[in-house]
Amino acid sequence: MVAGRLLIGALVLGGTLSLAHGAWIPAKAALAQVLLDHAWQETLRSGDFAKPWPWADTWPVARLIVPSHKKSMVVLAGADGAALAFGPGHLTTSAPPGASDNSVIAGHRDTHFAFLGSLKPGDTLQLQARDGVLHDYRVTQTRVVHETDTSVLEFGQDPMLTLITCYPFAALVPGGPLRYVVHARGISSHKTQRKKT
Amino acid sequence: MRLGFRLAVLWGVGVLVSIFSAGAYAASAAALGQPMQLKEAKAGTLLVRGDDDLVLRAAPMLGTDVEINVTGLIARTVVTQYFHNPTDAWLEGIYVFPLPQNAAVDTLEVRIGERVIVGEIKERQEARKIYEKAKAEGKKAALLEQERPNIFTTSVAGIHPQGTVGVRIEYQRELDYRDGVFSLRFPMVVAPRYIPGDPIASASSRHVALDTDQVPDGSRISPPVADPAGRVINPVSLRVSLNAGVAVRTKSTSHVIEVSEKSDGVLEITPAQGAVPADRDFVLSWRPALGEAPKAALFTEVFKGEEYALLMVMPPDAAAAPAPAPNREVIFVLDTSGSMSGTSFHEARSALRMALRRLSPADTFNVIAFSSSARQLFRRALPATPENIAKAISNIEGLEAKGGTEMLSALTLALRSPPSSERVRQVVFITDGAVGNESALFDYISLRIGKSRLFTIGIGSAPNAYFMKRAARAGRGTFTYIGTPEDVHEKMSGLFAYLERPMLTDIRLHWPGRVDETYPAPIPDLYAGEPLVVVLRAKDLGGQVSITGLRSGEPWQQNVSLENGTARAGVARLYARRKIESFRLNLSRLQEDLGYEEGRKQFRDKIIETGLRYHLVTRYTSLVAVEKESSRPHDAPLKAWPVPTHLPAGWKLEKIWLEKPAMESEAATAGFISVEKTSIQFEKKNATDGKRLAERRWKLEERKPNALQRQIASAQPLVAAHLPRTATPALLFVLTGLLLLMTAVFLRWRVRTQW
Numbered sequence: 033m034v035a036g037r038l039l040i041g042a043l044v045l046g047g048t049l050s051l052a053h054g055a056w057i058p059a060k061a062a063l064a065q066v067l068l069d070h071a072w073q074e075t076l077r078s079g080d081f082a083k084p085w086p087w088a089d090t091w092p093v094a095r096l097i098v099p100s101h102k103k104s105m106v107v108l109a110g111a112d113g114a115a116l117a118f119g120p121g122h123l124t125t126s127a128p129p130g131a132s133d134n135s136v137i138a139g140h141r142d143t144h145f146a147f148l149g150s151l152k153p154g155d156t157l158q159l160q161a162r163d164g165v166l167h168d169y170r171v172t173q174t175r176v177v178h179e180t181d182t183s184v185l186e187f188g189q190d191p192m193l194t195l196i197t198c199y200p201f202a203a204l205v206p207g208g209p210l211r212y213v214v215h216a217r218g219i220s221s222h223k224t225q226r227k228k229t
Numbered sequence: 230m231r232l233g234f235r236l237a238v239l240w241g242v243g244v245l246v247s248i249f250s251a252g253a254y255a256a257s258a259a260a261l262g263q264p265m266q267l268k269e270a271k272a273g274t275l276l277v278r279g280d281d282d283l284v285l286r287a288a289p290m291l292g293t294d295v296e297i298n299v300t301g302l303i304a305r306t307v308v309t310q311y312f313h314n315p316t317d318a319w320l321e322g323i324y325v326f327p328l329p330q331n332a333a334v335d336t337l338e339v340r341i342g343e344r345v346i347v348g349e350i351k352e353r354q355e356a357r358k359i360y361e362k363a364k365a366e367g368k369k370a371a372l373l374e375q376e377r378p379n380i381f382t383t384s385v386a387g388i389h390p391q392g393t394v395g396v397r398i399e400y401q402r403e404l405d406y407r408d409g410v411f412s413l414r415f416p417m418v419v420a421p422r423y424i425p426g427d428p429i430a431s432a433s434s435r436h437v438a439l440d441t442d443q444v445p446d447g448s449r450i451s452p453p454v455a456d457p458a459g460r461v462i463n464p465v466s467l468r469v470s471l472n473a474g475v476a477v478r479t480k481s482t483s484h485v486i487e488v489s490e491k492s493d494g495v496l497e498i499t500p501a502q503g504a505v506p507a508d509r510d511f512v513l514s515w516r517p518a519l520g521e522a523p524k525a526a527l528f529t530e531v532f533k534g535e536e537y538a539l540l541m542v543m544p545p546d547a548a549a550a551p552a553p554a555p556n557r558e559v560i561f562v563l564d565t566s567g568s569m570s571g572t573s574f575h576e577a578r579s580a581l582r583m584a585l586r587r588l589s590p591a592d593t594f595n596v597i598a599f600s601s602s603a604r605q606l607f608r609r610a611l612p613a614t615p616e617n618i619a620k621a622i623s624n625i626e627g628l629e630a631k632g633g634t635e636m637l638s639a640l641t642l643a644l645r646s647p648p649s650s651e652r653v654r655q656v657v658f659i660t661d662g663a664v665g666n667e668s669a670l671f672d673y674i675s676l677r678i679g680k681s682r683l684f685t686i687g688i689g690s691a692p693n694a695y696f697m698k699r700a701a702r703a704g705r706g707t708f709t710y711i712g713t714p715e716d717v718h719e720k721m722s723g724l725f726a727y728l729e730r731p732m733l734t735d736i737r738l739h740w741p742g743r744v745d746e747t748y749p750a751p752i753p754d755l756y757a758g759e760p761l762v763v764v765l766r767a768k769d770l771g772g773q774v775s776i777t778g779l780r781s782g783e784p785w786q787q788n789v790s791l792e793n794g795t796a797r798a799g800v801a802r803l804y805a806r807r808k809i810e811s812f813r814l815n816l817s818r819l820q821e822d823l824g825y826e827e828g829r830k831q832f833r834d835k836i837i838e839t840g841l842r843y844h845l846v847t848r849y850t851s852l853v854a855v856e857k858e859s860s861r862p863h864d865a866p867l868k869a870w871p872v873p874t875h876l877p878a879g880w881k882l883e884k885i886w887l888e889k890p891a892m893e894s895e896a897a898t899a900g901f902i903s904v905e906k907t908s909i910q911f912e913k914k915n916a917t918d919g920k921r922l923a924e925r926r927w928k929l930e931e932r933k934p935n936a937l938q939r940q941i942a943s944a945q946p947l948v949a950a951h952l953p954r955t956a957t958p959a960l961l962f963v964l965t966g967l968l969l970l971m972t973a974v975f976l977r978w979r980v981r982t983q984w
Contacts, residue, residue, distance in 0.1 A: 036976070036980055039976065040973045040977050043969050043970070043972050043973035043976065044970060044973045046966075047965075047966045047967070047968070047969030047970035047971075047972075047973060048966065048970070049966070050962045050963075050965045050969060051962070051963055051966030051967065052966070053962045053966075054958075054959045054960065054961070054962030054963030054964075054965075054966055055963065057957045057958075057962070058957075058959055061957075089567045089568050089633075110568070111953040112953070113954070116953070117957070123953065124662065124696075130825065132829055138952070138953040138955050139955060140956060140957050141955055141956050142956060142957055142960060145955065165825060177952070179954075184952065185952070196952055196953065196955060197956075198955045203956065204960055204961055204964070205958075205961060206954070206956035206957060206958050206961070207954060208956070221825055
């Protein structure tokens with residue numbers, strides 16, 4: 033009976049840990065945005081990039097605003113796993129946010145970029161660059177591509193914003209080969225009031 | 230807007246044909262032409278097999294005639310595209326095609342029977358409006374637009390039933406001249422957008438994504454792919470007239486060629502098989518007879534009352550006056566920040582080890598490693614003796630990747646003191662470029678680079694290419710990208726072979742009085758075998774130009790006469806094209822000075838002004854040709870057709886992802902199918918000749934970067950091998966956790982009930 037109790041104990045422990053870990057991922061994603069927001073305000077104020085916490089290997093590079101979904105999130109430098117856990121990541125190989133070229137941002141399909149599936153052509157996206165300038169984009173197309181279809185990273189001659197997340201949205205196991213891509217075209221840019229912290 | 234030496238991208242862009250999204254156009258077999266023999270086929274006619282096999286019929290298709298005239302340093306190319314319509318409907322054709330990067334396109338003519346409509350240069354939007362209006366009115370019209378610096382689109386409206394329309398475009402370009410060999414390339418093929426060292430296929434996957442969407446305009450769609458089973462579509466007949474003296478040796482690495490000599494000493498070169506399928510680029514190179522290689526050449530043109538010139542100077546050859554390899558001081562800077570950890574760091578270390586072993590004892594070197602702070606191996610650069618190299622290598626082994634990225638302190642260490650006068654300092658910077666304070670770094674590099682040269686090496690799957698290319702440009706060096714561990718050896722060998730060559734640095738041109746603008750500016754360093762090529766505008770050309778520089782650290786000077794240039798049409802447009810190129814290089818600076826919107830507007834205005842003045846197609850100006858009278862009856866609707874593109878030689882249509890493009894054979898029998906944007910995957914045929922040929926060509930290209938083209942091609946983007954992974958296992962963990970807990974509850978309940 034000792035073995036049975038041990039087994040049950042192990043199951044309870046394992047189950048709790050797994051559950052906690054699963055719950056921690058979205059919690060971390062939400063919490064990090066609060067810290068990132070401070071760093072972003074600092075960046076807007078000083079004009080220099082600021083690290084959200086001293087040992088961070090990434091820093092905020094833009095703010096993505098989705099008026100239709102009342103969403104606003106801080107975008108980090110780099111789209112590697114470490115950065116994506118805290119916020120959407122800007123692909124460093126793509127154009128800097130706000131440039132007259134294709135800026136690409138990737139985010140987790142189950143946290144920050146879960147809303148991507150409900151974006152429609154015509155929706156407005158806003159990207160605030162480091163200099164405080166707010167760039168408006170209009171969604172032109174949404175599509176599903178294979179992960180090797182790097183044409184979505186193509187450089188262009190006009191301001192463009194490309195958002196990428198994994199597809200399908202509800203898949204249980206991560207790491208599938210498909211990506212959901214939202215293309216948006218720049219429509220205008222305007223200076224905003226720099227927020228004081 | 231992007232920089233790096235990516236000459237081979239020229240090759241990587243192919244012929245694409247797209248259609249107007251008018252929906253499916255049913256072309257029944259009856260609409261196809263009469264059965265005909267292969268040998269009767271002229272350019273512009275596509276032969277397809279219908280259901281009744283064996284019989285070949287003409288189908289809606291285009292062919293291409295190419296004539297290249299080479300005189301001096303300039304190749305003038307005339308491309309005639311035939312749009313043929315064997316159906317009883319009015320058609321519109323849209324044809325997207327590649328041209329060599331920086332081709333100066335100045336002429337568009339539409340030929341219908343005996344009539345010729347000549348295109349005029351207009352601002353892009355205006356040209357588009359004129360074309361759309363003519364199309365709506367049932368007039369024949371053609372529009373030539375630039376989509377990328379090396380991709381153009383021709384649209385032709387109003388191709389009459391059973392009719393053929395010829396669209397003729399003309400452009401010119403300087404030849405590539407290096408190591409005493411001239412070469413020219415005519416791009417023809419749809420190919421994966423290959424960027425050297427940046428393979429689209431990852432090591433783990435045999436699949437290669439083929440980028441077929443070169444057209445940013447969403448209303449246009451991808452073409453169906455022709456059956457690779459052997460039918461020739463889009464046959465290209467090609468002829469090169471070479472006026473380069475009698476005793477030249479010609480060679481083509483792409484096609485078997487036939488060379489015949491005309492009476493006036495002009496060589497005529499054609500592919501031996503006649504018309505060729507557009508499945509590979511045409512490459513031709515030739516070497517002037519010994520002792521006849523040009524040392525300097527001057528071509529001039531008077532355009533709208535101003536004088537323009539193209540000057541080519543070959544610095545004294547290494548063989549003629551052997552210059553010792555430069556004594557170098559090589560400073561290696563290695564990024565050991567946390568973002569480099571893992572494979573990247575492994576690659577970086579092996580690249581560095583390789584570089585160290587290649588140093589010659591006459592060189593001096595030092596290694597700087599940086600993360601949150603920078604530290605150097607030796608107090609100052611030491612001779613590259615075996616002991617010192619061994620010491621450096623053992624130190625590198627002990628390095629770990631962690632901490633921040635304080636790049637500025639590393640640059641300060643590398644550049645703080647000027648190099649000793651007899652040495653060339655080359656700073657080799659190995660990093661993933663994940664930095665935040667980019668503009669501070671650029672400023673520092675521009676300010677402190679002096680006689681040093683900065684070569685950046687990007688490591689890992691997603692280095693910050695934008696930063697590294699700009700840093701290399703500010704540091705007057707080059708950017709190399711190492712994507713996978715397999716690349717390390719080849720890329721580092723290539724870079725070092727290049728760096729070890731004797732070279733001419735700090736080149737300055739001292740013009741007599743009235744030369745007002747020259748390009749490129751500043752003049753890039755020249756490595757052995759590269760000529761100096763400058764285009765200029767002058768008020769009154771004459772006298773001589775004095776060229777000064779440092780050759781292996783020694784002052785060097787050469788005077789070249791600016792008298793007696795050979796008059797050659799097209800020089801002014803080469804100048805204009807270079808001028809536009811320089812606008813692009815300065816765009817970001819313009820935007821920093823004037824603000825984003827204003828900078829962009831000025832950039833656009835300058836390009837439009839230059840395009841209109843020199844009658845050139847640019848990103849903001851297009852050529853449009855419209856006939857005066859309408860020829861299409863108003864009630865006859867205009868349809869569009871899709872034209873299949875050819876697969877590159879050596880590629881096999883194996884697996885199509887998402888949607889199957891219409892096969893050309895199906896199209897011939899069942900009507901053309903309008904295909905939505907598709908992503909097509911091709912599997913490489915194992916060890917096919919075509920692929921090997923292609924690879925060899927890549928390598929060839931990589932080894933021979935021309936200084937000018939390096940600058941130009943640097944505008945090409947760097948593409949990552951994969952899109953990022955963007956899903957968390959959160960749900961998986963939650964469900965696993967719940968499952969385990971439920972099992973525990975269930976077991977506990979079983980235990981209870983048993984008792």
